[in-house]
Amino acid sequence: MKRGELLGSLEHIILLALVRQDGGAHGMIVRREIEERTGRNISIGAVYATLARLEAKGYVSSFAGEPTPQRGGRATRLFRVEAAGKRALQISEQTIRSMSAGLKDRWGTI
Amino acid sequence: MRPCSPPTFLCLLLESVLPDPYREAIIGDLIEQYTLRVESTSRFSASCWFLSQACRSVPPMVWCWLRSGNCFINISVAVGVFIFMATLKFAADLTISKLVSPDQTTDVILAPIVFLTITAIGGCVAARIRRGATLFLALMVTITVATLIELKVCSVPVPWWYQFGFLTIGPLAVMITPTLFGPLKQQGSVT
Numbered sequence: 001m002k003r004g005e006l007l008g009s010l011e012h013i014i015l016l017a018l019v020r021q022d023g024g025a026h027g028m029i030v031r032r033e034i035e036e037r038t039g040r041n042i043s044i045g046a047v048y049a050t051l052a053r054l055e056a057k058g059y060v061s062s063f064a065g066e067p068t069p070q071r072g073g074r075a076t077r078l079f080r081v082e083a084a085g086k087r088a089l090q091i092s093e094q095t096i097r098s099m100s101a102g103l104k105d106r107w108g109t110i
Numbered sequence: 111m112r113p114c115s116p117p118t119f120l121c122l123l124l125e126s127v128l129p130d131p132y133r134e135a136i137i138g139d140l141i142e143q144y145t146l147r148v149e150s151t152s153r154f155s156a157s158c159w160f161l162s163q164a165c166r167s168v169p170p171m172v173w174c175w176l177r178s179g180n181c182f183i184n185i186s187v188a189v190g191v192f193i194f195m196a197t198l199k200f201a202a203d204l205t206i207s208k209l210v211s212p213d214q215t216t217d218v219i220l221a222p223i224v225f226l227t228i229t230a231i232g233g234c235v236a237a238r239i240r241r242g243a244t245l246f247l248a249l250m251v252t253i254t255v256a257t258l259i260e261l262k263v264c265s266v267p268v269p270w271w272y273q274f275g276f277l278t279i280g281p282l283a284v285m286i287t288p289t290l291f292g293p294l295k296q297q298g299s300v301t
Contacts, residue, residue: 027132028139044139045167048132049174056178067138070145072115074138 007092010050011059013038015081015089018060024078026065027051051079059085114153116144116160126285127168129175130241136167172245180242187239188246195232199224214266222275229280230287237288244288248281255280 007015017033018025025033027047034040034047054060065076081089115121124137140163147156175181202224210216229251236243255276 026139027135028143043166043170044136044163045128045169045171048136048167049170052132052174052178068142070142071138072121072141074134074141076138077132077135 006095007088008050010042010046011054012089012092013040014047014050015054015059015085018079018081019086019089024063024080026076026078030079054085055079057084057088058082059088114145114148114156116141117157120161120164122286122289124164124168125289127245128171129180132171136171140164140167175242181246184240184242185246187236187243188250191232191236191239191243191247192250194235195228198228198231202228218266218268218272222272222279225276225280226283229283233284233287234291236284241288244285248284251284252277252281 013034014030017030017037020033021029027044030051031042031044031047034042051060051062055062059082060079061082062077062079065078067073067075121137121141124140125133128136140160144156144160147159206220206224210220232247232251233244236247259273259277
């Protein structure tokens with residue numbers, strides 16, 4: 001991750017959702033995890049578009065799973081977080097923590 | 111239990127519109143979730159959810175794909191196929207004019223048949239060269255038909271739905287025809 005390049009909010013959330021799923025997860029699991037934890041009803045297309053972006057950056061990797069009859073004979077694609085993705089998450093979390101340090105008492109007045 | 115599947119038309123449309131790398135995964139995820147929703151709620155509610163997901167999923171995926179840089183190759187393929195389609199149309203018009211005596215009624219009847227055949231062939235050719243090119247080809251067909259309607263090229267008075275048919279069915283034929291023939295091949299290879 002380049003210095004100063006922060007993760008977008010959806011990228012951040014999706015990476016966190018993937019970290020929660022050990023061994024890889026497909027898009028619908030990520031979407032469900034986000035919906036359950038944040039209440040955000042995002043589309044599956046937005047999840048995959050973000051995953052594609054993260055894959056291009058090298059933060060996640062994907063591999064094809066087995067096609068099943070429940071999926072209409074279509075193969076699943078499983079995603080897992082790479083070391084670069086975990087580093088990006090740490091930097092992003094650290095930046096947000098530094099920027100928000102000491103501001104909690106001001107949030108009430110903003 | 112009777113197997114349930116989401117609306118076929120929506121699946122075909124998604125199959126035609128979604129870009130390559132994640133198309134199978136997205137449609138598979140949606141079908142799987144649709145089945146679960148039918149079991150837990152109702153078919154109607156699950157279909158509404160599927161429709162909403164399908165409509166909301168296409169723009170981010172297409173945008174992501176456009177940003178990836180592959181679109182320039184797809185545009186080039188679409189332009190090439192469009193020129194091929196124009197040549198086919200010219201040849202078809204020439205042949206028809208030689209075979210059939212020029213008559214307004216015949217023109218009105220034959221024009222949609224020729225148009226649909228050529229758009230379907232164009233869609234299949236574009237999809238065979240590069241799947242993503244069909245989207246641009248459909249867009250080019252829409253723009254061309256809209257321009258021709260606006261310029262009032264057709265001298266014969268026709269009802270609005272006749273022209274509307276060209277505007278809607280033409281691009282749909284470009285996108286859906288390759289998908290209609292695609293699953294047959296896939297089924298063959300899976301089994």
